[in-house]
Amino acid sequence: MSVPPKTEGEITDETALRRVLKSVRTWALVLGGVGFIFGFFGPIELSPDANQGPLLGIFITGPLGFLLGAILGLIVGALRLPAAMSRNALVVVSIGGALVCLYYSLPSPRYVANVIDAQIVGCASPDSLKDKAMAYWDDRIAKVTWAGPRAGWKQDFDRMVGADPGVVLEVRVLRESKLYENRKPWDRGTFVARPWETGNAPTQYFARFEGGSCASYLTGDHPGEHAAYLATGENAKLWPAEVLSNFLDLQVLEPLPGRFHGILSQ
Numbered sequence: 001m002s003v004p005p006k007t008e009g010e011i012t013d014e015t016a017l018r019r020v021l022k023s024v025r026t027w028a029l030v031l032g033g034v035g036f037i038f039g040f041f042g043p044i045e046l047s048p049d050a051n052q053g054p055l056l057g058i059f060i061t062g063p064l065g066f067l068l069g070a071i072l073g074l075i076v077g078a079l080r081l082p083a084a085m086s087r088n089a090l091v092v093v094s095i096g097g098a099l100v101c102l103y104y105s106l107p108s109p110r111y112v113a114n115v116i117d118a119q120i121v122g123c124a125s126p127d128s129l130k131d132k133a134m135a136y137w138d139d140r141i142a143k144v145t146w147a148g149p150r151a152g153w154k155q156d157f158d159r160m161v162g163a164d165p166g167v168v169l170e171v172r173v174l175r176e177s178k179l180y181e182n183r184k185p186w187d188r189g190t191f192v193a194r195p196w197e198t199g200n201a202p203t204q205y206f207a208r209f210e211g212g213s214c215a216s217y218l219t220g221d222h223p224g225e226h227a228a229y230l231a232t233g234e235n236a237k238l239w240p241a242e243v244l245s246n247f248l249d250l251q252v253l254e255p256l257p258g259r260f261h262g263i264l265s266q
Contacts, residue, residue: 133157205251
């Protein structure tokens, strides 16, 4: 049985469909590839400390680029743009997509410390928290069955106290903020602070800035007056910690450096 030849209208419709499908495929593959490549390798080069950086290209910019390319390819194909104009448009959109991927690959601000506006209301020696700290580490050790604690960690407490003169301050926190360091090429090394807010900041801190005696913290300008302080954590290399503040599970408090005063909202 013979097949009737296609009419001119059918041939035209088939050619138009092929053109649209080719445009969709080309745009989707190109923009999807741009999104994947720049979203994958951009964070590796620009934000090497970001643990999940390459996932930007795999799960976000790659698929979004593919989807956007398919939509734009459909539009371009349906509009029957000249081939040269379609290529130029694809180049421009690809460059724009690459720049967007690179922008979102730039490192985000790095958290530096908490800033608290507080009053010092009490002071004690680190020995006052010894029993609490021992119980804290005993509990943590009991939950970790795959690694043992360092030898002599309980006996090491007196050495830590002697090697690191400081006190445990009791404070009343009026408000708090978070301090970040900018890391983009145009603002690297500058700092920004979040607006003041009332929160759940700790009320106990380890402090060294007046030495190891409580007398200097509870006399002079400190009692009853509030001031801005920087609260930071310290890292320990051993487990349980060999750093006194870390062992006591306390942040370290110090007066807010003058260079940060101007960036905090009043």
